[in-house]
Amino acid sequence: MKDLVLISGSSHQALSKGIANYLGIDLLPVKLGKFSNKETSVEIIQSVRNKHVYVLQSACGNINDNLIELMILIQACLMGSARKISVVTPLFPYSRQSEHSQSKRLETCSPLAVKGADHLIAMDLHDAQYQGFFKIPVDLVFAEPCIISYIKHNIPDWKNSIIVSPDAGGAKRAASICNKLGLNFALIHKESSSNRDGENNESMGLIGAVSGRVAIIMDDILDTGKTLKVASDMLRLHGASKIHAIVIHGLFTMDAINLINNSYIDDIAVTNSVPQDQNSELCPKLHVIDVSHILGETIRRSFNGESVSHLFLH
Template sequence: PQARQTIVIVINAYISRSCISRMGRLGVELGKSVVFQEADAETRVDVRESVRGQDIFIIQTIPRDVNTAIMELLVMAYALKTSCAKNIIGVIPYFPYSKQCKMRKRGSIVCKLLASMLAKAGLTHIITMDLHQKEIQGFFNFPVDNLRASPFLLQYIQEEIPDYRNAIIVAKSPSAAKRAQSYAERLRLGLAVIHGEANHSESDMADGRQSPPLSRTTPGHTGLELPLMMAKEKPPITVVGDVGGRIAIIIDDIIDDVEDFVAAAEILKERGAYKIYIMATHGLLSAEAPRLIEESQIDEVVVTNTVPHEVQKLQCPKIKTVDVSMILAEAIRRIHNGESMAYLFRNITVDD
């Protein structure tokens, strides 16, 4: 019988270049496969070697065309499943649609739908990084390893930010306070929270709680009385914590539309912060984000290479990248050898 081995198939090689270079000595082979689009834009894959009984890692970095990337991943996983691969592990550094993990008005929980599609396609395990909400792991009926980028970002703060001891960690909204507190405790720094910032995605208007009629009596049911729905009123923007004469480091998991970050930077400057950094795991930086960052009070935006952003870096020199391929390669190695993953989560807090 054929000896069982591990094969890595790369669909999008953005983060994979350095990741693959670290795996040459592990006995892990780079799979022979092709992913392409037909003239009618249909996705087609061609697996050009036997994968029967093998462990397959599919590395898929989500580019700008997120829906095409998802389809490529699904078709590849299904092709491997029908080719009798033993285990199919998806390495997806940034899990797409993770921001759509809650019910909003009459929408849907798209993240749950995607989890079901991946399972149906044949994936048996996923390695990802800094899910938008940790509860997303419950959407899957197979194991999910949610790695953390915080050790790399903390190292960057300590090594690349001069006088970081004079810094203060800032949460740009109360919902981000737990993550910011985790960073502050490990760096032995203070914590500030920006309160009152508009956050429409979390508002009552967005999640359907304003759907019932605002009148006390429901039309057609004169005997039924409902309590009045009290509208939420946004308080004035304020900063809880002293940032005067400090370096402000804003912590978040995703930076996409940067208007909130730009507004936060202006408030922090008004309150006396003399330098402003933004640390985020996933630098989506969509639309006009590079231009807005370049014209803002923000001094530097530090993101990891979980998603491609080379074009944005050319447009805005304030954007810096931290390489996290090391931890992904180590996760692949440990799963390949059947080792515990606990070492990769040492000193990681629940709120991280």
């Protein structure tokens, strides 16, 4: 792997170091900063000529600044005559825009984020079909193996549990984990109705029996925390004995920490696709699932031309 080079942006250097340790290599030295006028400054210290460069940057913190930094890193590698450039984004920027069904915005933003790159590695896209907007190969990484391992080793009574999707969009992800663990599945869904005045009313419904069971809520993104709060209220109302939550990308924006701390959720686990150090200090319920090894193995397999999908099928 002497021709493999790993470069980290400034968004999540701790994860980048974890991936480098898994691969048994050092991160390539890069000077990252800003000029006096606040423009992003990037300087790659060592040569990347004829190397396969993996650039790591996650959509967290100052997302727009990190996105520009990623684009400049890609351009610097191109100017440095890198043989191939792969972008690794544990949380891909602007991937939630698909919720608004504005295809022009998607077509503009998606390729722009990795313009000049030859290959993209992204982790648990909010919408899997989002990869269709790229003209370069896309390898999707799934946190599912890490989550299954976490459930088996950290939830003592997991065999008496039921996996809960807090909305219809996450049903497929939750059902996949159910099948691999041999567990039952429950779904929280929204019910809409109109009154005589034409006003729309929304209510929540639960499909599945959770009474006396350990409930494990599965979601891909925790943003404001409102979805998990409502889900935990619903599960407690229906008699769940204990409530765990597992989220892939934990953003914890706005008042999310307080919502989780004051909810019926007994504990919550998130991956380190984005930094969680500060959140861990503020939320005693929070546990972090390390995904550096699965990202590192994906990089190793892609570099050596091995199957990436086999990693998640078996």
